Amino acid sequence: MAVALILLLVAVASVLFHLYSPWWWTPIASNWSYIDHTINLTFWITGAVFCAVIAFMAYCVLRFHHTEGRRAHYNPENKKLEWWLSIGTAIGVVAMLAPGLVVWHQFVTVPADATDVEVVGQQWMWSYRLPGKDGRLGTSDARLISSDNPLGLNPNDPNGQDDIVVQNEDLHLPVGKPVKVLLRSIDVLHDFYVPEFRAKMDMIPGSVTYYWLTPTRTGTFDVLCAELCGAAHAQMRSKVVVEEEKEYHAWLERQHTFAALSGQRNVAKAAYKTDSE
Structure with a gap:
């Protein structure tokens, strides 16, 4: 129980530190607010995944902690779970990379009057x-x-x-x-x-x-x-x-x-x- 609570507190403290941290970007002075938006999107996606993983770990600690006489179920393969993990990971990676590629294209496409x-x-x-x-x-x-x-x-x-x-x-x-x-x-x-x-x-x-x-x-x-x-x-x-x-x-x-x-x-x-x- 204590380990599960500590894991959840780590997740909550990490999110609060990010939201209320005094260390942040200096006020922007160029047209590249797109870069700020892209970094924020990456923070939210990776933060959500981080919290989900920590919550899953806490659940596993509570649900599957050692009990006398209980034996673990051996499950070497789970095709359904592997598909869900692969699809979810692919969606997360695309959600982070696609905006960056769009911004990069803008970053190197120089206006004619520059x-x-x-x-x-x-x-x-x-x-x-x-x-x-x-x-x-x-x-x-x-x-x-x-x-x-x-x-x-x-x-x-x-x-x-x-x-x-x-x-x-x-x-x-x-x-x-x-x-x-x-x-x-x-x-x-x-x-x-x-x-x-x-x-x-x-x-x-x-x-x-x-x-x-x-x-x-x-x-x-x-x-x-x-x-x-x-x-x-x-x-x-x-x-x-x-x-x-x-x-x-x-x-x-x-x-x-x-x-x-x-x-x-x-x-x-x-x-x-x-x-x-």
């Missing part, structure tokens, strides 16, 4: 690149990475000369405008994650992954790396500032283009060479 924003991860900092006045990002190549060109941008691509390069600073985005986030790593696995956006994806060296989002409210949000990437993983921080379009364009005007940064590096390099001689 603006490209590249996020580059490296141990242990974030860099960003935005298209210039031509509205197009230039190409890049890992073989071009050097101290003078830390992001490996193609200096011979005319589309990249006016690209806005942001290093060791915050990324700014306009509110209410869709953004295609291009993810690139130049050393190890990273994961660009802004909790309020509910969007994240691994950054794999040698490839470009992507997703899209629309910021829905202004504010400053922390950027985290959600993939263990080395000794300073926890310090790999940045911020995304979502602001009105007027403030966003004012910030954009203050940023440096790839051509301007390349010119500054060449001047500094020439000055260093002259001083050395």
